[in-house]
Amino acid sequence: MDDFILEMRSITKTFPGVKALENVSLSVHRGEIHAICGENGAGKSTLMKVLSGVYPTGSYDGEIVFDGAPVRFHGIRDSEHIGIVIIHQELALVPYLSIAENIFLGNERKGRGGLIDWNKANAEAAALLKRVGLDENPVTPVGQLGVGKQQLVEIAKALSKNVRLLILDEPTAALNDNDSAHLLGLLRQLKEQGITSIMISHKLNEIMAIADSTTVIRDGRTVETMDMSEESATQDRIIRGMVGRDLQSFYPDRQSHPGEEILRVEDWTVWHPTQDRKVVDGANLTVRAGEVVGIAGLMGAGRTELAMSLFGRSYGRNISGRMFVHGKEVRARNVAEAIDAGIAYATEDRKRYGLNLIEDIRRNISSAALDKLAAGGWVNGNEEIKVAEGYRREMNIKAPSVLSVTGKLSGGNQQKVVLSKWLFTDPEVLILDEPTRGIDVGAKYEIYTIINRLVAAGKAVLVISSELPELLGICDRIYTLSAGRITGEKTITDATQENLMALMTKEREQAA
Incomplete structure (x- = not known):
């Protein structure tokens, strides 16, 4: 008999009008790292919320067996227990x-009289931090830590609850390469200590590197579970299971025909808002019509700072340099003036800055260009719906209607709403900051296809990405940025991951 620590049998979960899970089954071996893959909206997170008691027994059909015995959870405390x-x-x-x-x-550590024993709490926390490899004082406010270290605090918190099965939902989505590698190494250590892990991830390279088994879910159903030690367990097989078809290439083909220069930036310098240092130092770049230009750089290189400062000086102080659109100098002092000048910026943090998650699709799409729909100070609601419906069809936004709440959409569909919002402003230059972060491979392909349509229509697109293969797959030229300075420029025929990385680390090596 297989030694399963967990069996989820025929789980079906329905929301009003939507069947999120249909007869999904999942079996996890004791002490393994088990990956779960699927497109956004496939049901991965819903399944894990059923398992953890977020959705309690009675709100779904099916059975959960843990450590050989059926279990019923009425809340998170039951599963944690x-x-x-x-x-x-x-x-x-x-x-x-x-x-x-x-x-x-x-789960406070209490002493006499029911009061919190801070010495005991800090001592136990220090031991847990050592266990997860985090060299921080337990009294440090969490807000002072980067997201990679915060992720380790969450794992320490799980260990304090005597975790036997650890579930991680996209644990490396917001981490840089070093933090991601550290986290994956920690999961291997926990495996050696007998802790079983389930990891939801879109990063197939990480799954190939760490997972013992992988279950693929598509449209709320289990497609297959594969043993990752088998030769047939490949990225292509996972992708085929996720999207229901072969992706001949990760990146759609595009014929590049750059036209006239649309954007020119000269000697652009930006100072940190509060610190006495430059975050962008004398940057020069150009983007032509029908061209996708990438910006590659390590975390902290100044990529987002450059983009935001170009977009109406929405980041930084003492900004100097010149920016031209179609040869005419633009002095955009705020976001509204940047939009008027034909510049749009899709932020890397769509949930916090790119969208109003409690508002519907219609209002999000119209929000950056309401003047196009207004007359006499009043917005034409019928026209607003008509415009939003057009983008819903054109961008293939998967939602029942444009009145659907944006926060309930999958990550890929939320990103399409962000792009629709900025396309409605009719920009000449579209700056995309991490446009495919946190979305699945099928949705990524759709985003790339949208980018191709934009450049085919003569737009200039500037893409910031932490994924070098992505930049190499979609760009015509790539600039490298390090410590605020542009250190190189490569055409796509000359660029490789190796020579881009050498340029991305150039300034750091000199500083060392």
Whole structure:
């Protein structure tokens, strides 16, 4: 008999008008790292919320067997009581509380008289931090930590609950390469200690590197579970299961025919808002009509700072240099003036800055160009719906209607709403900051196809991405940025991951 620590049998979960899961089954071996893959909206997170008690027994059909015995969860505390702990993609930490306070929040270490024993709490927290490889003082406020370290605090918090099955939902989505590697190494260590992990991830290279088994879910149904030690367990097989077809290439073909220069930036310099240092130092770049230009750089290189400062000086101070659109100098002092000048910027953090998640698709799409729909100070609601419906069809936004709440859409569909919003402003230059972060391979392909349509229509597109293969797959030229300075420029025929990385680390090596 197989030694399964977990079996989920024929799980069916329905929301009003939507069947999110239909007879999904999942079996996880004791002590393994089990990956779950699927497109956004496939049902992965819903399945894990069923498992962790977020959706309690009675709200779904099917059975959960843990450690050989059927279990019923009426809430998260029930699942945590037997050692099942989930870490959501949106970390559940309180920034103003200390590391120790966050680790034991709701599970406080008490002494005499029921008061919190801070010495005991800090000592236990220090031991847990050592276990996860985080060299921080337990009294440090969590808000002072980067997202990679916050992820480790979440794992320390799980360990404090005597976790036996750890669930991680997109644990490396917001991490840089070093933090991601550290986290994956930690999962291997926990495996050696007998802790089983389930990891939801879109990063197939990480799954290939760490997973013992992988289950693919598509449209709320289980497609297959594969043993990753088998030769047939390939990225192509996972992709085929996720999207229901072969992707002949990760990137759609495009014929490049750059036209006239649309954007020119000369000697662009930006100072940090509060610190006495330059975050962008004398940058020069150009983008032509019908051209996709990439910006490659390591974390902290100044990529987002450059983009935001170009977009109506929405970041930084003492900004100097010149920017031209169609040969005419643009002095955009705010976002509204940048939009009027034909510049649009799709932020890397769509949930916080790119969208109003409690508002519907219609209002999000119209929000950056309401003047196009207004007369006499009143917005034409019928026209607003007509415009939004047009983008819903054109961008293949999967939602029942444009009145659907944006926060309920999958990541890929939310990104399409962001792009629709900016396309409605009719920009000449579209700056895309991490346009495919946190979305699945099928949705990525759709985003790339949209980019291709934009440049075919003569737009100039500037793409910032942490994924070098992505830049190499979609760009005509790539600039490298390091420590705020542009260190090189490569045409796509000359660019490789190796020579781009050499240019991306150039300034850092000189500084060392």
